[in-house]
Amino acid sequence: MSLEAKNLIGYQAVAGKGAGIQAVDPATDERLAPVYHEVSDADFDRALDLAQTAFLQYRELSDAARAQFLDSIAAEIEADSEAIIQRAMQETALPHARLQGECARTCNQLRLFAAVVRQGAYRDIRRDEAMPQRQPPRPDIRYRKIGLGPVAVFGASNFPLAFSVAGGDTASALAAGCPVVVKAHNAHPGTSEYVGRAVQRAAQRCGMPEGVFALLYGEGNRIGEKLVGHPHIKAVGFTGSRAGGLALLKLAQARPEPIPVYAEMSSINPVYLMPDALATQAEALGRALVAAMTMGAGQFCTSPGVVFAAAGAGFDAFTAAARAALAVQTAQTMLTPAIARAFEQGIQNLAAHAQLLAAGEASGGIHSCRARLFVVEGDVFAGNEALRQEVFGSAAVIVCCRDFAQMQMLTEQLEGQLTAAVHATADDDVGQLKSLLSQLERKAGRIVFNGFGTGVEVCGAMVHGGPFPATSDSRSTSVGATAIDRFLRPVCYQDVPADILPEAF
Amino acid sequence: MSLEAKNLIGYQAVAGKGAGIQAVDPATDERLAPVYHEVSDADFDRALDLAQTAFLQYRELSDAARAQFLDSIAAEIEADSEAIIQRAMQETALPHARLQGECARTCNQLRLFAAVVRQGAYRDIRRDEAMPQRQPPRPDIRYRKIGLGPVAVFGASNFPLAFSVAGGDTASALAAGCPVVVKAHNAHPGTSEYVGRAVQRAAQRCGMPEGVFALLYGEGNRIGEKLVGHPHIKAVGFTGSRAGGLALLKLAQARPEPIPVYAEMSSINPVYLMPDALATQAEALGRALVAAMTMGAGQFCTSPGVVFAAAGAGFDAFTAAARAALAVQTAQTMLTPAIARAFEQGIQNLAAHAQLLAAGEASGGIHSCRARLFVVEGDVFAGNEALRQEVFGSAAVIVCCRDFAQMQMLTEQLEGQLTAAVHATADDDVGQLKSLLSQLERKAGRIVFNGFGTGVEVCGAMVHGGPFPATSDSRSTSVGATAIDRFLRPVCYQDVPADILPEAF
Known part of the structure; x- marks a missing residue:
């Protein structure tokens, strides 16, 4: 199957007419055919009208059909x-094995939401039976959740499958009964088309209402802004940069009818090395940190960016092991030239305030990520907000903390996080660990013990979210079964006759 | 017990220093002692710091203690x-029986949330057990919901007990583990003080952390704006006007860390009279409409403001019965002079586009609500947005619809609503009713058959919410057991050792 470079609207593939969009192979700077063109205003409107019409039918389909x-x-x-x-691989420079895993994950995620829909608990059906004898009589009241309406989805460059066209936002919105209009990410337009065609074929084969899914291309921000501002759109899913997420949030809030935006944005994912863990596992922790921060060139929203370690036994062994492990790390090509440039800028910002501890191997290639580790005293970290900013890529700052009190004080300064990771042994102080866990609950969506947050399991109990600016809405998760809740609202039915009530009851 | 006219901060009562606030008896225009003074900036900061400190302890208390x-x-x-x-009674001119009922309802609501907390399902605990044999191994993942942080509550003038100092927002936030800072409504400062003292006494007697509750007074909007902008505040509950709700929403979104605002604002609560119901129950429906719209001088957010009736059999009998019933309705004093002025302005706006069908008795009293009913053809209603604006008080517009298709077309024009009510008999068209119900699900939070939405049962399955502008967040309800969800966010725990995990697991 070859790429046609078209917008996918209803069951059609429609050539764009506006500005051209072309992927670049970040490993070679080579432009990749074909050239996509921005969807015309008329076709944009048609896609949105179809989505709204489809919503009226799609929301009424049985759980089994969805x-x-x-x-x-x-x-x-x-x-x-x-x-x-x-x-x-061409569009992102990510390796085959990684993309194979991501593809499997994406399909698992779609099947998880199929199971969630079949199971039915997402509707949260409740009932208070009538009490006709009570004074005043109590009516019969039933409660369920229904879909919000068409959802706009903006994919991420770093997960071209799992957080893109048919990723978690799309899967959970479709599960909730909401049509989806995806704005294709310009870093992987061809991947987007392939996946979009798969969704389109599935919709057609399953007899879904035309318009349940659309994939639109646009250069710059114009189409994205139109999408978020369109009255038919009732919610937005986004994974990407803080600036990008905040821009969409602002647009959504300025609408005559404000709508929810689920933007997953920025996190430095603090790691805590407790005294006994540091004293007894210093070398292993040093190696594990480097493995976690260099995975996928650190291009994970869950990549560890700051490590709080207690001064004292093991600290020097830990940093020595990390330095040695980092020194032999090969530089990896980053997702896009712009991301590689931003990484080097971020490294300069860290270097202005912290001491460079180690660097990975330099690379002869272009747009590659040379991993860096910095070290800084707790007092310096406290005084430099720049050290608390996300640097997207393999970069981390090790903070040497005077004591546990300082570790907690520095934690209090942090903004909201997707994850926090604690390394501790059975001999570490339980009281301190409980206190730290309680503090981290307020700061992060997921707390990991003796591991790193980089892997995000697709399962019922996952939370991939967290207080601002990790996400724009801390009440939500973008991964796991409860991601469907983002696209639902409750309705109740008072004394509605049985023959009129929806079948769900 | 006499009123002391003080702000309630922690376990203290603190005199204000700023501008004076004094209630007015709307039946007499008499100013009511005492004079309250705006909380000082230093005391404001102390109240917020206490709330944050209290949060750290209060959120860790057992469900039983809360x-x-x-x-x-x-x-x-x-x-x-x-x-x-x-x-x-003095501050609102509401009658004794009504306030007695509201007081009982407020206490029932507090006890409902006590039961919700004891039952524990609000935490939505989930677990995916570890699969160490899987490749890669799956970690143990547990999920629960925790409180957001201190909540700012703005009470409503029309329910000085059930939607004010210890109303639904306060009860559900405290249930969720969030301290509450209430901005007292200036229309009922004395009622607020009495209720605030009851909350303060309960906190003290139960050994709650000092700062779990505060009641602050402020003239104009200054204190309210400071409250919504304060970094310790993590969510806002509001019931009141559309302008007021939108102003708070804008402030909350402009913060460096945006926070959720649950504003219940504006609704005209459409009523549908289906052909057979109209043909066979015209007189009873006319009387029932008047009873519903004049209850409490129409000062309910659920008061019916528009009635869609099919032209044809029964229409004239319906309007005649409504006219006769309205003509003998006594004018009632409204909650405040400003509300009475706004009502008359709203009546003028309706009269500019619709024909006056009937009016209640005029009153010799001041600030009273003379009920009005208007009638208009469907085509005229379609063309006049002014007829779709809420008029707070006893005012409704009867829309004579050409046919069911027009009824649905006019419904599509409506903004989001708190409630919609359908009157139908077993002989009305089931297909039409199902189609209407499906449409109303998209427009309203609660759909009532053969009744009106005026009564809001406090129970597990209630939804008192709806799409914008009924509320600022259609994903929520401000009444009923699930109102607690507004103040919770999910957290997950990956491989956290059993002796460190929170007791809830």
């Missing part, structure tokens, strides 16, 4: 997986 | 109920 659609998307992606992965 | 506190607030209010009701 679940089948989600399963079918997974099957269609799997059928094309090698073409998808090959194109994604 | 439930006991909520029950104790109810008991303290009941102990003072006669003083509270007498003062509320």
Whole structure:
């Protein structure tokens, strides 16, 4: 199957007419055919009208029908997986094995939401039976959740499959009964088209209402802004930069009818090395930190960016091990030239306030990420907000803390985080650990013991969210079964006759 | 117990220093002693710091301890109920029986949330057990919801007890583990003080951390704006006007860390009279409409403001019965002089586009609400947005619809609503009713059959919410057990050792 470079609207593929969009292979700077063109205003309007019309039918479908659609998307992606992965490799420079895993994860995620829909608990059905004898009589009241309406999805460059066209936002919105209009990410337009076609085929094969899904291309921000401002759109899913997320949030709030924005944005994912863990596992922790921070060139929203370690036994062994491990790390090509430039700028910002402890191998290649580790005293960290800013890529700052009290004081300064990781042994102080856990609950969406937050399991109990600016809405998660809640609202039915009530009751 | 006219901060009562605030008896225009003074900036800061400190302890208390506190607030209010009701009568001109009912409802609501907390399901605990054999191994992941942080509450003038100092927002926030800082409504400062003292006594008797509750007075908007902008505040509950709610929403969104605002604002609560119901129950429906719209001088957010009736059999009998019933309705004093002025302005706006069908009795009293009913053809209603604006008070517009298709077209034009009410018999068209219900689900938070939305049952399945501008957040309800969800966020725990995990697991 070859790429056609078209917008996907309803069951059609529609050539754009506006500015051209072309992917770049970040490993070679080579422009990749074909050239996509921005969707015309008329086709944009048609896509949105179709989404609204589809919503009226799609929301009324049985749970079984929606679940089948989600399963079918997974099957269609799997059928094309090698073409998808090959194109994604070119567009992102991510390795085959990684993309293969991400593709499997994406399909698992679609099937998880199919299971969630079949199971039905997402509707949170409640009932208070009538009490006709009570004074005043109590009516019969039933409660359920229904879909919000068409959802705009903006994919991320760092997960071209799992957080893009058919990623978690799309899967959970479709599960909730909401049509989805995706703005294709300009860093992987071809991957987006392949996946979008898989969704389109699944919709057609399952007899879904036309308009349940659309994939639109646009240069710059114009189409994205139009999308968030369109009256048919009732919620927005976004994964990306803080600036990008905040811009969408502002647009959504300025609408005559404000709508929720679920933007997953910025996190430095603090790591805590407790005294006994540091004293007894210094070398292993040093190596594990380097493995976690260099995974995928650190291009994970959950990549560890700051490490709080107690001064004292093991600290020097830990930093020595990390330095040695980092020194032999090969530089990896980053997702886009712009991300590589921003990384080097971020490194300069850290270097202005902290001491460079170690660097990975330099690379002869372009747009590559040379990993860096910094070290700084707790007092210096306290006084420099720049050290608390996310640097997207393999960069971390080790903070040498005077004592546990300082570790907690520095933690209090942190903004909201996606994850926090604590390394401790059975001999570390339980009282301190409980106190730290209680503090981290207020700061992060997920707390990991004796590991790192880099891996995000797709399962029922996952939280991939957290207080601002980790996300724009701390009440939500973008991964895991409860991600569906983001696109639902409650309705109640008072004394509605049985033959009129929705079938769900 | 006499009023002291003080701000309630921690376990203290603190005299204000700023501008004076004095209640007015709307039935007499008499100023009511005492004079309250705006909280000083230093005391304001102390109240917020205490709330934050209290949060750290309060959120860790057992469910049983928080439930006991909520029950104790109810008991303290009941102990003072006669003083509270007498003062509320003076400040609001609402009758004794109504306030007695509202007081009971407020206490029931506190006890409902005590039961919700004891039952524990609000934490939505989930677990995915570890799969050490899987490749890669799956960690143990546990999920629960925790409180957001201190909550700012703005009470409503029309429910000085149930939607004010110890109303639904306060009860559900305290249930969620969030301290509450209430900005007292200037229309009922004395009622607020009495209820605030009851909460303060309960906190003290139950050994709650000092700062779990505060009641602050302020003239104009200054203190309210400071409250919404304060970094310790993590969510806002508001019931009141659209302009007021939107102003708070804007402030909350402009913060460096945006926070959720739950503003219940504006609704005209459409009523649908289906053909057979209209043909067979015209007179009864006319009388029932008048009873619903004049209840409490129409000063309910759920008061019916527009009635869609099919042209044809029964329409004239319906309007005649409504006219006759309205003509003998006594004018009632409204809550404040400003509300009475706004009502008359609203009536003029409706009269500019619709025909006056009937009016209630004129009153010799001041600030009273003379009920009005208007009638208009569907085509005229379609073309006049002014007819779709809420007029707070006893005012409704009957829309004579050509047919069911027009009824649905006019419904599509409506903004989001708190409630919609459908009157139908077993002989009305089931297909039409299902289609209407499906449409109303998208427009309203609660759909009532053969009744009106005026009564809001406090129970597990209630939804008192709806799409914008009924509320600022359609994903929420401000009444009923799930109102607690507004103040919670999810956190997950990955491989956290059993001796460190919170007791809830």
